[in-house]
Amino acid sequence: MEAVYHYDGSFEGFLCCIFDIYQYKEIPAAIECGGEKAFTLFASRTVETDRSHSARVLRKVSACAPGAGKLLWHGFLTCLPEKELHLYYFVAKLLRDGPAFLQDRSDKTLYPVVRAVQHLHGEVHLLKGFVRFSELGGVLGGEIEPKNRVLPLLKSHFCARYQNERFFLYDRTHKEALFYAGGHAVIQPLEHFQMAPPDEAEARYRILWKRFYDTIAIKERYNPRCRMTNMPKRYWNTMTEFQDEDYFKPQTHPEDAAIPAAPAARFVPGTRQEPGPSAPGSDP
Amino acid sequence: MDTLEKLTILTAAAKYDAACTSSGAKRSPKKGAIGSTSSAPAGCCHSFSSDGRCVTLLKVLLTNRCIYDCKYCVNRRSNDAKRAAFTPEELADLTISFYRRNYVEGLFLSSGVFRSPDDTTELMIKTLALLRERYRFNGYIHAKAIPGASPELIERLGFLADRLSVNIELPSEAGLKRLAPDKSKHSILTPMRQIQCRNRQSREELVKYRHAPRFAPAGQSTQLIVGATADTDFHILRLSQGLYDRYQLKRVFYSAYIPVVEHALLPAKDVKPPLLREHRLYQADWLLRFYGFRAEELLDESHPDFDTRVDPKCSWALAHLDFFPVEINTADYEALLRIPGVGVTSAKRILSARRVGPLHTNQLQKLGVVMKRAQYFLTASGRMADGLHFTPDSLLRGLIAAEKPLLPEPDFEQLSLFDPVTA
Numbered sequence: 001m002e003a004v005y006h007y008d009g010s011f012e013g014f015l016c017c018i019f020d021i022y023q024y025k026e027i028p029a030a031i032e033c034g035g036e037k038a039f040t041l042f043a044s045r046t047v048e049t050d051r052s053h054s055a056r057v058l059r060k061v062s063a064c065a066p067g068a069g070k071l072l073w074h075g076f077l078t079c080l081p082e083k084e085l086h087l088y089y090f091v092a093k094l095l096r097d098g099p100a101f102l103q104d105r106s107d108k109t110l111y112p113v114v115r116a117v118q119h120l121h122g123e124v125h126l127l128k129g130f131v132r133f134s135e136l137g138g139v140l141g142g143e144i145e146p147k148n149r150v151l152p153l154l155k156s157h158f159c160a161r162y163q164n165e166r167f168f169l170y171d172r173t174h175k176e177a178l179f180y181a182g183g184h185a186v187i188q189p190l191e192h193f194q195m196a197p198p199d200e201a202e203a204r205y206r207i208l209w210k211r212f213y214d215t216i217a218i219k220e221r222y223n224p225r226c227r228m229t230n231m232p233k234r235y236w237n238t239m240t241e242f243q244d245e246d247y248f249k250p251q252t253h254p255e256d257a258a259i260p261a262a263p264a265a266r267f268v269p270g271t272r273q274e275p276g277p278s279a280p281g282s283d284p
Numbered sequence: 285m286d287t288l289e290k291l292t293i294l295t296a297a298a299k300y301d302a303a304c305t306s307s308g309a310k311r312s313p314k315k316g317a318i319g320s321t322s323s324a325p326a327g328c329c330h331s332f333s334s335d336g337r338c339v340t341l342l343k344v345l346l347t348n349r350c351i352y353d354c355k356y357c358v359n360r361r362s363n364d365a366k367r368a369a370f371t372p373e374e375l376a377d378l379t380i381s382f383y384r385r386n387y388v389e390g391l392f393l394s395s396g397v398f399r400s401p402d403d404t405t406e407l408m409i410k411t412l413a414l415l416r417e418r419y420r421f422n423g424y425i426h427a428k429a430i431p432g433a434s435p436e437l438i439e440r441l442g443f444l445a446d447r448l449s450v451n452i453e454l455p456s457e458a459g460l461k462r463l464a465p466d467k468s469k470h471s472i473l474t475p476m477r478q479i480q481c482r483n484r485q486s487r488e489e490l491v492k493y494r495h496a497p498r499f500a501p502a503g504q505s506t507q508l509i510v511g512a513t514a515d516t517d518f519h520i521l522r523l524s525q526g527l528y529d530r531y532q533l534k535r536v537f538y539s540a541y542i543p544v545v546e547h548a549l550l551p552a553k554d555v556k557p558p559l560l561r562e563h564r565l566y567q568a569d570w571l572l573r574f575y576g577f578r579a580e581e582l583l584d585e586s587h588p589d590f591d592t593r594v595d596p597k598c599s600w601a602l603a604h605l606d607f608f609p610v611e612i613n614t615a616d617y618e619a620l621l622r623i624p625g626v627g628v629t630s631a632k633r634i635l636s637a638r639r640v641g642p643l644h645t646n647q648l649q650k651l652g653v654v655m656k657r658a659q660y661f662l663t664a665s666g667r668m669a670d671g672l673h674f675t676p677d678s679l680l681r682g683l684i685a686a687e688k689p690l691l692p693e694p695d696f697e698q699l700s701l702f703d704p705v706t707a
């Protein structure tokens with residue numbers, strides 16, 4: 001019997017879908033989250049997220065092959081269309097045939113997943129460089145528009161880089177933000193966010209950077225195509241060097257210069273709870 | 285002069301240096317310090333300038349005042365250019381502020397020779413010490429060792445920087461004599477040797493004492509200017525090979541000469557920088573470092589320059605057709621690496637995948653093989669790619685067409701595309 005599975009959008013929730021599919025010995029027609037449940041001819045199942053179930057699935061997958069649990073988690077962070085089904089097929093094959101096919105990247109089930117994960121890792125790598133922070137009221141803040149859910153994978157990099165800072169990074173695409181203060185990091189949903197305009201000092205560094213960027217290019221080597229290949233245009237939107245004039249003007253009335261208070265106020269150093277997917281292997 | 289103007293002058297004066305990577309250094313985060321360099325082994329590009337080059341470090345000169353008169357250089361004494369100098373405080377503040385905003389991975393500090401090599405190096409040390417000690421900066425620093433500076437000062441510099449470099453610039457001693465009369469092969473190679481020995485010694489000490497200070501842990505690099513002198517590709521590549529073999533350099537950078545000055549001994553000002561040639565040298569350099577090629581396999585006295593039409597690996601393959609086709613189900617790693625279109629990653633994937641079962645040509649693209657190039661040179665289970673027919677002539681045309689969209693000088697390339705094959 002085929003059924004459509006609905007879950008809460010979390011990694012644990014997705015693992016629970018796999019748990020239930022095995023439990024009911026069903027074939028999933030689709031695995032979905034959020035939004036209205038569309039009318040289908042298939043049976044519809046709403047999966048409750050049960051951490052003991054998700055932990056069992058993850059343990060089982062991780063026991064099949066080193067790296068399989070991580071691949072599953074990273075696969076879940078990608079923007080692969082119908083990623084849940086692809087990942088389910090991956091798990092089903094792993095449990096049925098054993099891990100040998102993991103050696104062969106061209107395998108029909110594995111290939112779409114590793115391709116998507118490679119795209120995710122590529123985006124993470126680029127963003128480690130392309131993220132731009134502004135300092136406002138002693139807090140560093142930045143925004144990105146990634147295709148994949150990169151924040152969980154950017155977390156350790158930026159926390160190490162800015163160990164003694166307070167910072168946040170807002171993901172406009174997935175409407176969530178990474179907050180870091182006092183040695184603790186959380187990723188939380190955040191529906192709206194608007195960056196405050198710069199103060200004098202911040203505007204000055206933006207201008208200095210823009211000038212450096214414009215000056216370092218050698219005009220005899222002008223090659224916009226090469227720049228575009230290395231740094232696709234979709235990243236430019238959140239990068240200092242490509243903003244228009246207003247971005248470089250300081251806020252003239254200090255009393256208006258509200259700090260990007262929304263996120264800054266959310267800093268709750270000391271509370272260490274993480275709603276995002278936990279790292280595989282670190283079973284709760 | 286305000287910081288913005290200084291930054292403009294001292295960036296423009298530094299931009300011709302090709303090296304801008306943060307690779308090869310691991311600095312794990314330290315308590316109370318700012319930054320780390322533990323990201324990807326390939327380094328981290330923070331932007332790309334409009335010439336397509338990666339921007340990783342705040343690359344500036346401490347000053348563009350110079351007592352030397354290297355003919356090819358915008359900063360030479362006899363050039364009528366506006367001069368500026370950062371104070372160590374100014375530069376440290378810029379570095380930290382850029383680093384915190386994630387504009388850069390660190391600082392690349394070079395300088396004109398101000399008063400003397402020792403005076404210049406002391407100023408550089410002062411700046412780096414300020415960054416490392418007062419600001420507790422734990423990011424990447426690449427510093428230029430000035431030829432002629434005393435060994436004690438270079439030693440200090442090396443304990444503050446992740447990477448040191450001494451630029452050779454001109455690939456032959458004759459070139460140096462004519463165009464950089466204040467420098468000599470000796471004054472360049474002496475600090476290189478010192479850096480190499482000190483770096484090795486420091487790594488040995490680290491094995492014994494975990495907290496021994498680290499001397500230029502990311503090693504050293506250099507830069508060669510291509511096209512300012514008459515040196516051939518063969519000469520340049522053999523020089524690089526020697527530097528990798530004998531000085532354990534991490535990287536040699538190649539910089540197409542851009543005529544910035546009118547001088548009887550240099551190419552005229554309207555000569556275009558030889559970007560394609562530079563590109564071929566980088567490709568060949570890659571073959572030396574990761575593919576097990578030797579310079580003598582790629583070029584020789586009778587073919588001293590690279591074919592502009594195809595990349596060095598294809599060029600080698602065309603001259604060694606008896607080596608092909610390579611059977612990918614049985615060939616060893618070294619043989620796989622010789623196939624045009626197969627790289628280090630795809631060769632490893634082939635080795636891994638063929639353990640699961642025999643491979644067919646239609647799987648190879650998914651393993652990362654560039655079939656447009658590779659198809660002519662391999663078989664899978666004894667068979668070539670389906671429907672592939674070619675003659676030596678169409679083979680060459682196919683290879684040229686496969687690379688064309690990737691070349692830095694598409695216009696230039698069109699001219700030579702239909703040259704007779706004997707070129």
Ligand code: SF4
Pocket residue numbers: 350351352353354357358359360361395396397
């Ligand atoms: S010593 Fe360096 S800065 Fe001075 S002229 Fe020569 S290359 Fe230029």
